[in-house]
Amino acid sequence: MRGVAVKLAYHCSHEQFAPSELLALARKAEAAGFDAATCSDHFHPWSERQGHSGHAWTWLGAALQATSFGFGVVTAPGQRYHPAVLAQAVATLLELFPGRFWLAIGSGEQLNEGITGEIWPPKARRNERLRECADVMRALWAGETVTHRGLVRVEGAKLYTRPRARPQLFGAALTAETARWLGSWADGLITAAQPDHEHARVIEAFREGGGEGKPVHLKVQLAHAAGEAAALQGAWEQWRTNVFASDLLADLRTPAQFEAAAAFVTPEAMRGPVRVAADPSRHVEWLARDAELGVDLVSLHHVGRDQERFIADFAARVLPQLRGRGEAREG
Numbered sequence: 001m002r003g004v005a006v007k008l009a010y011h012c013s014h015e016q017f018a019p020s021e022l023l024a025l026a027r028k029a030e031a032a033g034f035d036a037a038t039c040s041d042h043f044h045p046w047s048e049r050q051g052h053s054g055h056a057w058t059w060l061g062a063a064l065q066a067t068s069f070g071f072g073v074v075t076a077p078g079q080r081y082h083p084a085v086l087a088q089a090v091a092t093l094l095e096l097f098p099g100r101f102w103l104a105i106g107s108g109e110q111l112n113e114g115i116t117g118e119i120w121p122p123k124a125r126r127n128e129r130l131r132e133c134a135d136v137m138r139a140l141w142a143g144e145t146v147t148h149r150g151l152v153r154v155e156g157a158k159l160y161t162r163p164r165a166r167p168q169l170f171g172a173a174l175t176a177e178t179a180r181w182l183g184s185w186a187d188g189l190i191t192a193a194q195p196d197h198e199h200a201r202v203i204e205a206f207r208e209g210g211g212e213g214k215p216v217h218l219k220v221q222l223a224h225a226a227g228e229a230a231a232l233q234g235a236w237e238q239w240r241t242n243v244f245a246s247d248l249l250a251d252l253r254t255p256a257q258f259e260a261a262a263a264f265v266t267p268e269a270m271r272g273p274v275r276v277a278a279d280p281s282r283h284v285e286w287l288a289r290d291a292e293l294g295v296d297l298v299s300l301h302h303v304g305r306d307q308e309r310f311i312a313d314f315a316a317r318v319l320p321q322l323r324g325r326g327e328a329r330e331g
Contacts, residue, residue, distance in 0.1 A: 006291040007035040008319055009072070010311065011219065011301035012063075015045035016238060019054035019062075025307050026063050032315035036070040037063070038219070038299040043080065043112040046241045047255050047262070057089050064097045071101050072217070072299070074172050074190060076108025077152075078126070079116055083133035084157040087140040094163035104190040104217070105130060106172030109250045111258070123250070125151070127181065134169055134185065141166050170217065174246040176205035183209025190217040193290065195272035203293055215296045222275040222283060223304050224313060234304030235274045236267040243273040274303055280317035287322055 010029035012022045026037050041056035056073055064071055077083040093101045107126035114120055121129065129151040139146045140159045148154040171186030173179035174194075179202045182189060189206040193199050203216055221242070223235035241258035242249070243265055252258050270276060275286055290298055302310040 006287070006295055006322065007297040008287075008314075008322065009036040009038050009297055009299040010034040011299045012037055012039040013050075013301060013303075014040045014054045014056055014059070015042050015050045015052055016303075016305075017307070018052055019059045022054070022059065023063055023066060025311070027066055028308065029311050030067045030069050032311050033319050034069070034311075034315070036072065036297065036299075037067070038072045038074075039063075041073050041075045041112075043115055044255055046111070046239075046258050048259065050238060050255075060093060060101070061096070064093065064100060069100070072103065072170075072190075072297075074104045074106055076106055076113060076130075077133035077137070078129040079108065079113040079118055082154075083136040083152055084140060084146070084154050086133075087137040088159055088161075090137070090167050091141060091159055091162050094165075094167055095161055098164060102168050102170065104170035104172045104188075105134060107178075107250070110253050111255070114253050120251070123247070127178070131185065138166070138169065168215075170215075173202060173206065176201050179203070179206040179211075180209035182206060183211030183214075186211070186214070188215040188217065190219065193218060193220040193275070193286075197289065199290075200293055203295070216294060217297045217299065218290055218293075218295045219299045219301060220275060220287070220290070221273065221301050221303050222277075223270070224280070224283065224302055224310050225278055225304060225306065226309070228276070228278045231276050231278050231304065232267050232270060234306070235270040235276055236265070238305065239274055239303040240265040240270065243269060280313055281321075283314070283318055284321045287318070291322070 012026055039056055042053050045053055060071055077086045090103055107130050110120045132150050132152050136146055136148050136154055141162060145158040146154050147156055168187040170188040170190050171182035172190050173182055174192060183206045189211055191199050191202045223231040225231035225234055241262045277283055
């Protein structure tokens with residue numbers, strides 16, 4: 001039987017913390033024994049109470065310089081970011097920090113992409129645009145001179161500074177349908193944990209669509225505190241705007257609209273979309289079950305405010321348990 005050892009990343013939420021605070025937390029996470037870090041890439045937070053929106057790519061350069069482990073990000077080319085400019089940013093980071101950075105691309109949310117004033121396309125059109133962006137970025141990383149006229153336009157672009165190894169381009173999916181489509185062309189999958197272990201179906205669809213043998217990353221939203229009530233309250237205060245279906249999350253335009261949508265979300269409704277537990281052993285059980293899916297890396301996003309407690313408690317009581325189980329099964 002496959003061991004449950006899995007790499008664990010610390011998620012840096014730009015929506016919730018200032019860039020300087022996130023940098024300090026990333027360094028603490030590395031010192032505590034996390035294997036890697038991930039970060040969000042937002043222009044707006046999900047709610048006014050979260051209150052931040054640092055520029056991910058500026059921050060990534062600082063974070064990679066200040067640490068020695070790897071970083072990943074999920075981003076959305078095609079509207080807020082031109083794919084050629086994004087390809088250049090990726091190439092620069094990997095030239096500076098070989099082997100320490102990866103990215104996943106998705107179709108995005110209007111919350112962030114809508115700032116350009118362009119029409120927000122339907123999902124099928126966004127997926128078509130996403131695939132064009134992937135092709136453009138890969139051609140640039142290969143050293144080609146790219147002219148492309150489609151849903152995105154590129155004229156005579158060439159990257160003169162490129163990394164030694166071609167970047168891996170993960171795809172981001174929350175549904176089985178999108179994951180199956182990504183399996184045919186993405187180098188890997190990143191998805192989010194869902195209630196009732198529904199993410200297992202998303203991962204299975206990716207592999208059925210052509211992703212067998214490719215790496216899979218999983219982002220887990222969780223809430224941990226000294227007591228169960230505090231964990232639940234922290235999840236509700238910070239993350240109640242994020243419990244909706246992916247189609248609604250993609251189409252709302254402003255933090256105020258997310259606040260309005262969440263007006264009737266109760267604290268108890270956070271259980272499921274967020275893994276709420278004060279007892280670290282409960283998180284170990286959840287994560288061990290995730291690892292059995294063949295996930296290569298799990299990014300842990302504690303949605304509450306007390307990040308230092310989370311890092312310390314998980315370093316002491318979660319990371320060693322998972323690694324110990326994996327070694328026992330593989331031995």
